[in-house]
Amino acid sequence: MKKTICGVDVSKAKLDVCIEPGGRLASFNNDTAGIASLAAFCREHAVTLVVMEASGGYERRVFVELWEQGIGCALANARSVRRYAEAMGILEKTDRIDSSVIARFAHAKNLAPTALPSQAQQRLKALVTRLRQVTDDLTVQKQRRASMFDNTEMQASVDEVIALLKRQSRSLEGEIASMIDDDPLWAKLAETWREVKGVAGRTVGRLHAELPEIGILSNKAIAKLVGLAPIANDSGKRKGKRSIRGGRAGVRSILFLVAAIAARYDQSLADFRDRLVAAGKEKMVIRIALARKLLVRLNAKAREARAAYANAT
Structure with a gap:
């Protein structure tokens, strides 16, 4: 059975929505009263999922308040939604069109609810x-x-x-x-991360706040999530240059800095960097590789800390 999805185009003042299938359109104020009306609209049409783009920060309020009213929500990548629209031949861009595209994109991707943070x-x-x-x-x-x-x-x-x-x-x-x-778990994670020289309080705070999945996902998945996994660019016999794209830029930027500092104290990181330099790798390639190696190490430590915490409780 096809889901009934409400796509929401969020702006500072308005929430333009479209329910698919059916193409029912509506508009609400982006305030508590408007969000309550949107929730009632979704219940009236038996909406199973509300989807909005993760962009600008204006989506946070409606996302949280809809969840609090028992309406499941998901966040979609704005760039992916736009590329989907272009692939479908939808070149026009208005708030109403965007809301319809978001709903159709969610159907195509079979999006699942994005959990509400505590x-x-x-x-x-x-x-x-x-x-x-x-x-x-x-x-x-x-x-x-x-x-x-x-x-x-x-x-x-x-x-x-x-x-x-x-x-x-x-x-x-x-x-x-x-x-x-x-928080006992956060404290345990912070303690194990600080075992890596160069990882200080601000880095710990950023990891907790912006990468709560650390220690839960695999090393490959966490690297891709942060945007430190080189993307393949091959076709036939051609082997294109691989580069990183997307991901969580805030976490990535601080890992670049911390990895460079950690390599001054950690011999294994220093040796890894020196091997890349000797191989003639570009500076940016070395920065990315060092940051990824540090992230993988922090992810492994977080996995062990989570397991130890779970066993202790």
């Missing part, structure tokens, strides 16, 4: 996201101050902002550390 997971991700924003703002303010070397008045103004951002940064780091320490 309240703790949601809060941790929000804290980690805000810490990253504050860190970026702090870097910008320091750069601005450096360019004001001849204006002490403006330097004083920027210094006030820098001081505020530093206080917020320390506060956020403390909140993140407390959340991890208060």
Whole structure:
């Protein structure tokens, strides 16, 4: 039996929806009242799954509130949805068309519900996201101050902002550390990850917040999820150059940094890097390979930590 799927195109103010099969269209405000009306609309039409794109962040509220009202939801990759539309000859792009395409894409892919993160997971991700924003703002303010070397008045103004951002940064780091320490499993994972020199508190926080699947998926699957698995590009006898695509850019970027640091202290990582250098590999290829090797190691440690935690409880 074919599922009844509601595709939702999410914007800041509106939720444009389309139910397939049937092509029933509707529009709701992107607020609590509008989401409640959307839930009632889905129940009225016996919708089995609501699907929206994971883009922009505006989907988070409707995703969480629909789940809380007992409506199963899934997140679709926005780029995949767009390519599906083009493959189907749908070149036009409006909110209503997009909602229909999302529903049809979900049918074609037979999407399953995306699990709702726990309240703790949601809060941790929000804290980690805000810490990253504050860190970026702090870097910008320091750069601005450096360019004001001849204006002490403006330097004083920027210094006030820098001081505020530093206080917020320390506060956020403390909140993140407390959340991890208060959760037995998270604390166990953090402890085993910190055995790798170069992996500090911020990296631990990012892994917990942005890669909760670590230690659950296989090494190949986790590498592909993060975007550290080279994608084949072969055709017939041609062996094309493999490159990485997609994945979780935030996790990948911090693994690039941490892997380079870890290679200074870990002889096996250093030897691995040196072999790649001796083989004449490009710098970016070496960065990707090091980051993937570190991720695989962290994934293995997380798998062992999860098993030890499960046995202890």
